Amino acid sequence: MNYLRLSAAGLLALALTFSQHTQATSTAKPPKGKWENLFDGKDLKGWHTYLKAGQPVSDKWTVEDGAIHYAGGRGAGDLVTDKEYGDFELELEWKIAEGANSGIIYHVNEDPKYPATYRTGPEMQVLDNERHPDAKMGKDGNRTAGALYDLQKPVTPNAAKPAGEWNKARLVISNGHAEQYLNGKKTADYPTSGPEWDKMVANSKFKDWEGFGKYPVGHIALQDHGDQVWFRNIRIREL
Structure with a gap:
């Protein structure tokens, strides 16, 4: 027994x-996925113009010395990845011309009812803080380089290098939370959904925009804001 x-x-x-x-x-x-290059330094394979998949990319978007270069002037449209991403870690370098403005936008829903990438996707600001008026607009620097555009003041202000110099950006989206870094300094930290996120949106220019920040998966976009900007060493890994 x-x-x-x-x-x-x-x-x-x-x-x-x-x-x-x-x-x-x-x-x-x-386990985290392997790093994937989104740009090989030679051509724009893997990218297309927003709402124009399968069509030639505007000649204002070119490859110059191993970087994607936007030549300036409106009308080309934002450049977006062919692939969509949910949770990910993105790294890239950007350089802006004097007085210029651009952005890195994520979770973009490519639907004709949204005329621009920023109608759905939150933006990590790319800006010449010294010369562009946007740096002094918004609230507490929430439109300066590295910030979550118009939604959150920078965790670490003044992380950007001057116009003409390369900045290293990092964006991490994981389990409903996001962190943004510029030149190794955290510039934003926020939920991507829920009551806190809704409150942030309600206090921003996006408060009445249908679909803004509502999609957990979407394209990554490089913004045509009419100004010269360069991007290089773009890589991503899905989390």
Whole structure:
């Protein structure tokens, strides 16, 4: 009888151990994906103009010395990735001309009912803080380079380098949360949905925009704001 009791106890302990191990394994976060280059430094393969998939990209978007260059002047349209992304880590470098404005926009829903990428996608600002008036607009610097445009004041202000110099940007979107970095300094930290996010939107220029910030998966865009800007060393890994 004692032997049977011990065996039953042993089997129960083994079953509990196996159950706990299985539960821990099933809830563990999957390993991060491998880095994928979004730009090979040679051509615009993997990108298209917003709402113009399959058509030639405007000649205002060119490849120059291993970087994507927007030559300036309105009308070319934003450049967007062919692929859509949900949770990811994005790294790139950008350089802006004097007095210029651009942006890195994510979770863009490419639907004709939205005339521009920024109608749905939040933006990491790209700007010449010293010369462009946007730097002094908005609230508490929330339109300066590296900021979550018009939604949150920079966690670390003045992280950008001057116009004409390369800046390294990093954007991490994971499990409903986002972090933005510029030149190694955190510039934004925020939820991508929920009450706090809704409050941020309600206090911004986007408060009445249908679809803004509502899509957990979408394209990544480089903005045509009519000014010269360069992007290089663009890579991403899905989380």
